[in-house]
Amino acid sequence: MAKGYWIAHNPVKDAEVYGAYKIAAAPALRAYGAQFLVRAGRSKTLEGTPHPRTIVIEFPSYQAAQVCYNNAEYQLAKKIRLSLVDSGLTIAEGCDT
Numbered sequence: 001m002a003k004g005y006w007i008a009h010n011p012v013k014d015a016e017v018y019g020a021y022k023i024a025a026a027p028a029l030r031a032y033g034a035q036f037l038v039r040a041g042r043s044k045t046l047e048g049t050p051h052p053r054t055i056v057i058e059f060p061s062y063q064a065a066q067v068c069y070n071n072a073e074y075q076l077a078k079k080i081r082l083s084l085v086d087s088g089l090t091i092a093e094g095c096d097t
Contacts (some may be wrong), residue, residue, distance in 0.1 A: 031068070
């Protein structure tokens with residue numbers, strides 16, 4: 001079964017409020033087996049529009065990634081995130097090879 005991924009670009013405007021988002025999102029992410037692969041470390045954009053902050057979260061499956069995002073608990077956390085960042089989020093299916 002192919003894994004699922006959240007790929008996000010979240011430039012943080014207020015670190016304190018973003019901390020509240022991370023706390024609020026943690027239970028839903030844990031419940032669906034999320035694992036952070038990239039969490040705003042160094043990056044270099046070689047093509048396209050640069051993003052100051054990239055996050056990649058791996059889930060056991062594409063379905064788990066979707067269900068987590070749509071989970072009521074995560075939707076409450078999402079409201080916090082959207083109040084302070086101009087966010088982009090993609091859910092992608094990994095290669096099953």
